[in-house]
Amino acid sequence: MTRHDESVLWAYAADELGPGEKRGLEDHLDGCPECREQLASVQIAREALEGARATIPQVTWSKVDEVIGALVEKRLASQARRPMLLRLSFAGGLAVAAAAAALFVLTRPEPVAVAEPVAMVNVPPRPVTARVDRAEGLSRDGEHGSLLDGTELHSGDALSTTASGKAFLHLPDLSHLRVGAASHVTLTQAEADDVALALESGHVAVRASHQDRKGFVVRSGGLTVHVVGTVFAVTKSTLGTEVAVSEGRVRVEVPGHDDVFVGLGERLLLDARGKVTRGKVTAALTKELDEVAAVADATMAVETQAVVAASGGQQSAPPLLSAQGTPRTLPRLDSKTARSRQVSLPPDALASAPSTEQPVQQRDEVPVVQRVEPKIDVVIEEPPEVWPSMVPGGKATFSKREPMPAAPPDATEWASLPAAVEPVPVPVPAVVPVQTAVEPKQSKLRDEPEVVAAVPARQGSKPLARDLESLFMEHAEAALGQGTCERFQVGLEDLAQDAQRTPRTELARIFRARCFALELRPRQAINEYRKYLEEYPRGRFLEEARDAVGP
Amino acid sequence: MSAEALPLPRLVPTPPPTTQVEARLMRLVERIKKDDVLAFEELYRLTRDDVARTLAHLVGRRSDLDDLVQETYIRLLKAVPNFRGESQFRTFLYRVCANVALMHLRWWRRRKEDLTDEPPEQEAAGHDPERAAQAAQASRLVHQALEKLSAKKRVVFVYHELCGLGPEEIAQACGTSYNTVRSRLHHARLEFTAAMRELTREVMP
Structure with a gap:
């Protein structure tokens, strides 16, 4: 070593030198006090590094776990409802355009037959009952044998499933109920405007509709669960009775306590000793509930379409009319293909449909006025085959969650979209000029499966998608004003992630940030604002974002 | 060079x-x-x-x-x-x-921002309080010394000296070349040692 090179000393200390280099350096060190001093410094630095390596950083893992858990749950939810998100994300512009175009065609009044839909609307609704959509090993107390798919159920029916049984029931208020294995549940009240269940043992998962009604109550093991519109599960086992919510919230009457609200992602356990414990919904249970919701959505989509068709395109107060259960014509498919449920129309359906008031007849029960019908084949795949296994009761972990604003019963993204398919801006070339005598059926969009078809609709797909995007944004903005924006976050993220930066994607990012701020989730809000600053360095809301992020 | x-x-x-x-x-x-x-x-x-x-x-x-x-x-x-x-x-x-x-x-x-705000202390592994205190002190010094490095040098230095990554792996992790890693590590070591020397002089005058 001919010069005092500290990096060589570092390499020597780190044992990175070859034997020859090492010997040479050691010889040099013997006669160079300056290098020995330097080596001592290097060794001190390395010892300090050794000590630093052993330290464990302090991280508030409960907080981080919660965020990661929420991320996972969000992904699970988006997977379970992917068909809906496809609509929201507008990635499938063609599908959206075709759906809207089909809807437009369906709703377009026929000049010659203006009076006739009145007759169809006047068709008296059939009595509303609950029914079995799909069941294995389900029986009704007092009867021999298993119940078949399609069996009607009535108030007072007590149902049991075998140890390997399971059932998916359709309730008169358009809610859906999955009964787990080895369960015993009684339909205390099964009316379109009043539903009450009593779970004596086992497990039920409920996708409650947003229907106006006197009440929807589940009683089990001393707990009384009052529902608005939500997705939740009730489990009664030897451990006690547990309520878990994956969407919306429920009010639970607990004996000897004040009423308790159980919100999104939470669960409540009343054990056999009467002790109440709160915890977080497990990912597996969330997945099950999301799948139940997805099945319910798919079923609803079919029903809604059938009602629209039966009423000559008039979307009435639909649930009562349509609460006839899942159409029996649904074929059984495996879960993968079932997820891609869709309605397909032949290419000539839109281009050449001369008369479209009565285009689809899906169910035998729905009376249809005879008229010349266009040939539109509707293929509706079955909702996913969902029989998730019973989730074993996990250890309840305590978690504090920020109070979430409760969504009003009808606060869905699409429920009140104003004139989502207003005919005028839709540039579908092959349709007959429009009359606006019939009110557009915007709510159909909410649950309608994707429509794949119709070459003529392609030209209009992009503008239509953009129109729907703007409607979505309007609706999100309104919800933000009302403090009920949480439901829009997923759709907003889809828009915000669009690679093409536009004023709309910019607004979506800002809406997300504001929504988080409104929900008292400052960290997430700041994250969104940071993303905004990265994505839009010359954006319109720079000041707001900078204020939020800090100096 | x-x-x-x-x-x-x-x-x-x-x-x-x-x-x-x-x-x-x-x-x-x-x-x-x-x-x-x-x-x-x-x-x-x-x-x-x-x-x-x-x-x-x-x-x-x-x-x-x-x-x-x-x-x-x-x-x-x-x-x-x-x-x-x-x-x-x-x-x-x-x-x-x-x-x-x-x-x-x-x-x-x-x-x-003023870095004198004391963030939460880090814990040292093990149960020996004396060793834990020494490790905490070492960690504090190391992080103060690391503050003197530029961001890129710091990443290379930390990955090699604290995380135990080899130079090829660091090059992949940083999306850079092997020689750049060597160069950054060389300079980072010199700067880190100088910073440590200064800090230890302050602590033990």
Whole structure:
């Protein structure tokens, strides 16, 4: 070593030198006090590094776990409802355009037959009952044998499933109920405007509709669960009775306590000793509930379409009319293909449909006025085959969650979209000029499966998608004003992630940030604002974002 | 002076993680690619301590480490579909950590915030209080010295000296060349030793 090179000393200390280099350096060190001093410094630095390596950083893992858990749950939810998100994300512009175009065609009044839909609307609704959509090993107390798919159920029916049984029931208020294995549940009240269940043992998962009604109550093991519109599960086992919510919230009457609200992602356990414990919904249970919701959505989509068709395109107060259960014509498919449920129309359906008031007849029960019908084949795949296994009761972990604003019963993204398919801006070339005598059926969009078809609709797909995007944004903005924006976050993220930066994607990012701020989730809000600053360095809301992020 | 001309000796590559761990991570990655989000949760459980420790070394004694860990996993979830398996998953993970840390360091330095605010103390492993105190003191000194390094040098230095990555792996994790890694490490070592010398002189005059 001919010069005092500290990096060589570092390499020597780190044992990175070859034997020859090492010997040479050691010889040099013997006669160079300056290098020995330097080596001592290097060794001190390395010892300090050794000590630093052993330290464990302090991280508030409960907080981080919660965020990661929420991320996972969000992904699970988006997977379970992917068909809906496809609509929201507008990635499938063609599908959206075709759906809207089909809807437009369906709703377009026929000049010659203006009076006739009145007759169809006047068709008296059939009595509303609950029914079995799909069941294995389900029986009704007092009867021999298993119940078949399609069996009607009535108030007072007590149902049991075998140890390997399971059932998916359709309730008169358009809610859906999955009964787990080895369960015993009684339909205390099964009316379109009043539903009450009593779970004596086992497990039920409920996708409650947003229907106006006197009440929807589940009683089990001393707990009384009052529902608005939500997705939740009730489990009664030897451990006690547990309520878990994956969407919306429920009010639970607990004996000897004040009423308790159980919100999104939470669960409540009343054990056999009467002790109440709160915890977080497990990912597996969330997945099950999301799948139940997805099945319910798919079923609803079919029903809604059938009602629209039966009423000559008039979307009435639909649930009562349509609460006839899942159409029996649904074929059984495996879960993968079932997820891609869709309605397909032949290419000539839109281009050449001369008369479209009565285009689809899906169910035998729905009376249809005879008229010349266009040939539109509707293929509706079955909702996913969902029989998730019973989730074993996990250890309840305590978690504090920020109070979430409760969504009003009808606060869905699409429920009140104003004139989502207003005919005028839709540039579908092959349709007959429009009359606006019939009110557009915007709510159909909410649950309608994707429509794949119709070459003529392609030209209009992009503008239509953009129109729907703007409607979505309007609706999100309104919800933000009302403090009920949480439901829009997923759709907003889809828009915000669009690679093409536009004023709309910019607004979506800002809406997300504001929504988080409104929900008292400052960290997430700041994250969104940071993303905004990265994505839009010359954006319109720079000041707001900078204020939020800090100096 | 080019990297080749530097008198920096060969860097000894450290042994890679056990193939069992890596294989398990790769299996999880494959599941994540197939939309199995629960696999992501498992991957998070397996790697979170390592990620937190790495980030703590990379960004120093910050009070917002929680946010950085979250940010890392949010990015990771988005990035995993693009992971082609051409490197070890550990390297890929370190790359995500480096990106998060670099962004944070730049942002932090722009703020020019007073670093005298004492962030939460770090814990030392083990139960010996004396050793724990020494380790905490060492950690404090190291992080103060690391503050003197530029962000890029710091990443290379931390990955080599604290995380035990070899130069090739660092080059992959930082998206740079082997020689650049050598060069940065050379300068980082000199600067770090100088900073430590100064700090120890302050502590023990």
